[in-house]
Amino acid sequence: MKQTKKLYLGFILLLCLTTPYYALAAVSAEEAAQLKTTLTPQGGERAGNADGSIPAWDGGISAPPEGLGYEGPGTRQPDPFAGEKKLFTITSKNMAEYSDMLSEGQKTLLTTYPDSYRIDVFPTHRTQAAPQWVYDNTFENATRAALSDDGNNISGAYGGTPFPIPKTGAEVVWNHLLRWNGQAKHYKFNSMLIGKDGVITRSAGVENWEKYPYYLKDGSFETYTNPDYWYAFLLYFSPPRRNGEMLLVRDPLNLSESPRKGWQYLVGQRRVRRAPTIAFDSPLTSLGGLMTWDEVYLFNGSLERYDWKLVGKKEMIIPYNCYAANVHAKAEELLLANHVSPDSIRWERHRVWVVEGNLKEGKRHVYAKRVLYIDEDSWTCMMSDMYDARGSLWRHSMTPLMNAYELPGVVQLFSLHYDFQRGQYCSNANQMEYPEYTTYTDPLPDEYFSPEQIRRMGKR
Numbered sequence: 001m002k003q004t005k006k007l008y009l010g011f012i013l014l015l016c017l018t019t020p021y022y023a024l025a026a027v028s029a030e031e032a033a034q035l036k037t038t039l040t041p042q043g044g045e046r047a048g049n050a051d052g053s054i055p056a057w058d059g060g061i062s063a064p065p066e067g068l069g070y071e072g073p074g075t076r077q078p079d080p081f082a083g084e085k086k087l088f089t090i091t092s093k094n095m096a097e098y099s100d101m102l103s104e105g106q107k108t109l110l111t112t113y114p115d116s117y118r119i120d121v122f123p124t125h126r127t128q129a130a131p132q133w134v135y136d137n138t139f140e141n142a143t144r145a146a147l148s149d150d151g152n153n154i155s156g157a158y159g160g161t162p163f164p165i166p167k168t169g170a171e172v173v174w175n176h177l178l179r180w181n182g183q184a185k186h187y188k189f190n191s192m193l194i195g196k197d198g199v200i201t202r203s204a205g206v207e208n209w210e211k212y213p214y215y216l217k218d219g220s221f222e223t224y225t226n227p228d229y230w231y232a233f234l235l236y237f238s239p240p241r242r243n244g245e246m247l248l249v250r251d252p253l254n255l256s257e258s259p260r261k262g263w264q265y266l267v268g269q270r271r272v273r274r275a276p277t278i279a280f281d282s283p284l285t286s287l288g289g290l291m292t293w294d295e296v297y298l299f300n301g302s303l304e305r306y307d308w309k310l311v312g313k314k315e316m317i318i319p320y321n322c323y324a325a326n327v328h329a330k331a332e333e334l335l336l337a338n339h340v341s342p343d344s345i346r347w348e349r350h351r352v353w354v355v356e357g358n359l360k361e362g363k364r365h366v367y368a369k370r371v372l373y374i375d376e377d378s379w380t381c382m383m384s385d386m387y388d389a390r391g392s393l394w395r396h397s398m399t400p401l402m403n404a405y406e407l408p409g410v411v412q413l414f415s416l417h418y419d420f421q422r423g424q425y426c427s428n429a430n431q432m433e434y435p436e437y438t439t440y441t442d443p444l445p446d447e448y449f450s451p452e453q454i455r456r457m458g459k460r
Contacts, residue, residue, distance in 0.1 A: 026142070026143050026144055026145055026146050026156065027142050027143060027165050027167075028143070029143055031142075031165055032139060032142035032143050032164075032165070034165065035138065035139050035142060035164055035165075036139070039164070039165070040057050040128075040377060041130070041134075041135035041138055041139070041164075042128070042130065042134075042135070042138055042160075042161045042164055042180075042377065042378070042379065043138070043161060043163075043164030043165055043166070043175075043376070043379075044057060044126075044128070044351070044376040044377040045057075045351060045376065049315060049351075053124060053349050054124050054126075054315065054349055054350060054351060055124060055125075055126060056126075057126045057128075057377065058126070059129060060126060060127045060128045060129030060377070060403070060408070060410075061080070061127045061129055061403045061405065061408055062129040062408050063405070063408065064077075064405040064406070065078075065080045065405075068080060070405060072406070073406045073439050073440060074436050074437060074438075074439040075436070075437060076326050076327070076328065076437045077323060077326060077402065077403070077404065077405050077437075078323065079321075079323035079324060080323070081122070081123075081125060081321055081323070081346075082323070082324075084122055084123055085122075086120045086121060086122050087121050087122060087123060088121050089118050089119065089120050089121070090102070090110070090118065090119040090121065090317070090347075091110065091114070091118050091119075092110045092111050092114035092117075093114075095107060095110050095111075098317060100314070101314075101315060101316045101317045101349065102119075102316070102317060103316070103371075103373055103383045103385055103396070104371070104385045104393050104396070105383065105384075105385045105393065105395075105396020105397075105398070105418065106119065106317075106383070106396070106398075108393060108396065108420055109339055109396070109418065112338075112420065113338050113339055116336070116338065116339070116342075117338075117339050117342060118342045119317065119342070119345075119347050120342060120343075120345075120346070120347060121317055121347045121348065121349070122321075122346050122347065122348055123348070124320070124348040124349050124350060125320075125321055125348065126350070126377055127320075127321060127402075127403040127410060128375070128377035128378040128403070128409065128410040129403070129408040129409065130180045130407070130408065130409050131217075131407075131408075133159065133217060134159060134160045134161075134180050134215075135160070136160070137158060137159035137160030137221070138160030138161040138164050139160075139164075140160070140221065141156070141157045141158070141160050141161065141162050141163070141164070142163075142164050142165060144156035144157070144221075145157035145162040145163055147168075147170055147171065147174065149254075149256045149257075150170075150303075150304070151168065151170030151171075151173075151174075151303050151308065152254075152255045152256040152302060152303050152304045153253065153254040153255065153256055153257065154174055154178075154253050154254070155253070155254075156221075157178070157214075157221075158214060158219065158220065158221035158224045159214065159215055159216070159217075159219065159220070159221070159224075160180075161175055161178070161179070161180070161379055162174055162175060162178050163175055166310070166353070167310075168308070168310055169308030169309050169310035169311075169355040169356070169357070170303055170308045171310075172308075172310060172353045172355050172372075172374055172379075173299065173303055173308055173355055173357075173372065173374075174303075175374070175379040176298075176299060176372070176374050176379050176380065176381045177229075177230075177251075177299075177300065178214060178229060178379075179378060179379040179380050180215065180378070180379075180407070180409045181210075181212060181215070181407075181409065181411060182212065182215065182404075182407050182409070182440040183211070183212055183215050183216055183217060183440075183441075183442065183443045184209070184210060184211040184212065184440070184441045184442065184443035184444065185209075185210050185438050185439065185440050185441060186207075186208065186209050186210075186438070186439050186441050187207075187208055187431055187434075187436075187437065187438040187439065188205070188206065188207050188208070188431065188434045188436070189205075189206055189208060189414070189428075189429045189430055189431050189434075190202050190204065190205050190206075190331070190427075190430050190431075190433060191203050191204040191206070191284075191286050191287050191426070191427070191428050191429075191430070192331055192335060192426060192427045192428075192430055193287060193288050193290070193424075193426050194335050194336075194337065194424065194425055194426060194427070195337070195424070196337060196338070196423060196424060197337060198332075198336060198337030198338075200331050200332060200335055202238070202239075202331075203239070203286045203287060203288070204236060204238065204239070204242065204286040205236065205237050205238030205239075206234050206235065206236055206237070207234070207235045207237060208232065208233070208234050208235075208429075209232070209233045209444060209448070209449075210230070210231060210232045210233075211230075211231040211443045211444060211446075211448075211449060212229065212230055212231075212443075213226040213228055213229060213230075213231070213443075213446070214226075214229035214230070214253075216443065226446075227252045227253060227254065227258060228250045228251060228252050228253070228261075229251060229252070229253050230249075230250070230251040231248075231249070231250050231251075231446075231449035232247075232248070232249045232449075233246070233247075233248050233448065233449055233453075234246065234247040234248075234249075235457075242267075243267070244265075244267040244458070245264075245265060245266055245267055246264070246265040246454050246457065246458070247262070247263070247264050247265075247275065247278070248262065248263045248264075248449060248450070248451065248453075248454055249261070249262050249278060250262075250449060251300070251301065255301070255302040255303070255304065256302075256304060259279075259302065260278070260279050260301055260302065262274065262275035262276065262278045262279070263275055263451045263454055264278075265454045265455075265457075265458050267458075270458060271458075272451050272454045272455050272458065277293075278293050279293050279294060279301050279302065280292070280293065280294050280301065280302070280305065280365060281293070281294065281364075281365045281366040281367065284296075284428070287417070287426040287428060288424075288426065290395075290417050290419050290422070290424060290425065290426045291395075291397070291417040291426065291428065292366065292367075295384070295386075295397055295415075295417065296415075296428070296429075297381070297399075297412060297415070298372065298381040298382070298383070298384045298397050298398075298399060298412075298415065299370075299372055299381055299384065304363075305359060305360060305363040305364070305365050306357035306358060306359055306360060306363075306365075306370070307357070307358050307360055308355055308356070308357050309355065309356045309357075309358065310353075310354075310355055311354040311355065311356050311371075312353075312354060313351055313352065313353050313354070313376060314351070314352060314354060315349055315350070315351055315352070316349070316350065316351075316352040316373065317347050317348070317349055318347065318348065318349075318350050318352060318373065318375070318382050318383060318401075319345050319346065319347055319382055319383075319398060319399070319400040319401060320346065320347070320348040320350055320375075320382070320400075320401050320402075320410075321346055321348060321401070321402055321403070322344070322345055322346045322400030322401060322402050322413060323346075323402050324343075324344050324345075324346060325344045325345060325346075325400045325402075325413055325414075326400075326402060326413055326432075326437065327344075327432055328432060328433075328434070328435050329432055329433075330432075330433065331427070331430065331432060331433055334432060335427055335430075338423075338425070339416075339418070339425065340416055340427075345400055346400075350375060350376065350377070351376040352373050352374060352375060352376060353373075353374040353375075353376060354371065354372070354373060354374075355371070355372045355374065356369065356370075356371050356372075357369065357370045357371070357372070366388075367386040367387060367388070367394070367395075368387055368388060368389045368391070369386070369387040369391070370384055370385065370386045370387070371384060371385040371386075372384050375401065375410065377410065378401070378409065378410035378411075380401060380410055380411070380412060381399075382398060382399055382400075382401050382412070383396070383397065383398045383399075384396070384397045384398075388421075393420060394419070394420060394421055395417065395418060395419050395420065396417075396418045396420070397415060397416065397417045397418070398415070398416050399412040399413060399414065399415040399416070400412075400413045400414070401413070404438065404440065406440055407440055411438075412429075413431075414427050414428065414429050414430035414431065414432070415427065415428045415429055
């Protein structure tokens with residue numbers, strides 16, 4: 001009997017030692033029940049903070065606000081808070097008072113450009129909302145979703161936030177990767193380099209289609225057999241030398257078993273080829289190497305090169321409800337020499353998950369450390385700080401957030417990427433010079449996001 005017991009205990013110990021930690025990630029039914037009481041349906045804290053500067057979540061903006069003149073999908077969302085006055089302004093002179101609520105990148109902007117950069121802080125509005133079916137799927141995911149292979153593979157999730165009650169840094173990063181962004185979307189954008197003299201180079205014009213097979217309304221966990229969660233098809237139309245160039249990206253749920261798949265069509269070569277370098281720290285050449293491929297949407301792709309530490313949740317001042325930045329205008333009105341126009345960015349106090357990624361021993365990446373700041377309500381990353389091998393802050397990225405009424409849901413606008421060593425910045429996915437805005441569409445067939453489709457379009 002004692003021998004049998006020893007063998008049993010030994011088996012249990014061996015199982016614990018050999019089973020990946022991430023495979024034990026799903027929470028209990030009792031803990032998941034908080035999503036219907038103290039937590040929002042996607043995992044944020046329903047209650048406000050102690051001093052009331054962060055209000056309780058009241059459902060967010062779940063439909064277009066009345067009386068604003070919103071013209072529908074594909075048009076720009078009017079600002080529901082346009083009449084509000086700012087509470088205070090943070091400058092290089094008073095930033096010490098708010099140091100705990102600022103990212104290192106924002107502190108550096110304030111000290112580097114003390115005469116022109118500032119942060120205007122407004123009342124907080126928790127505008128995140130999502131359809132009920134996304135909430136329902138999130139509730140189910142809480143008790144079945146799990147990570148494996150050191151956090152690089154995900155299973156047991158569909159159609160909602162995978163880890164609404166996260167326990168690890170990798171889970172929070174996956175919440176960002178699988179954040180609610182609709183079923184599909186279509187938009188045109190420019191990539192822009194801003195010189196130290198303020199001269200803007202429009203380095204690429206792109207028409208972009210994306211699809212989220214993970215978020216199909218008529219799908220379900222039981223019927224979800226697609227190995228991929230994100231498709232992106234990019235058609236370049238400027239500059240003239242790149243007109244007709246195409247790029248296709250497909251990201252799988254099991255990134256260690258099936259890495260990112262990419263294809264590229266170059267007009268001069270007139271053939272489709274695999275594009276294995278559109279990942280990790282490969283530079284975006286159209287943006288002068290000021291950002292890497294895995295900085296698109298502030299972070300995307302495989303988690304495998306970093307150990308992801310969950311620093312915790314804290315109150316921070318972040319770019320939120322930035323409807324004033326979602327304008328149809330010349331880029332020169334928004335993108336100034338050295339930094340974005342402070343007049344265009346609204347800052348609010350919100351609770352934010354902070355995740356620190358440290359480069360694993362033996363792995364390669366230009367960033368030895370990166371810190372992601374992720375909104376507790378929408379799971380959208382809105383700021384990131386990147387450090388070099390010496391431990392010095394090298395780059396800072398940010399993207400203003402706002403609620404896209406037709407989804408509904410809080411989404412990223414354009415992104416800004418600051419390189420403090422070069423003293424220059426760029427803007428990616430910037431739609432401001434096009435009259436139409438992102439259209440959140442019904443999804444195109446999977447066949448559209450295939451190398452065969454690239455070949456068909458290349459023959460036109």
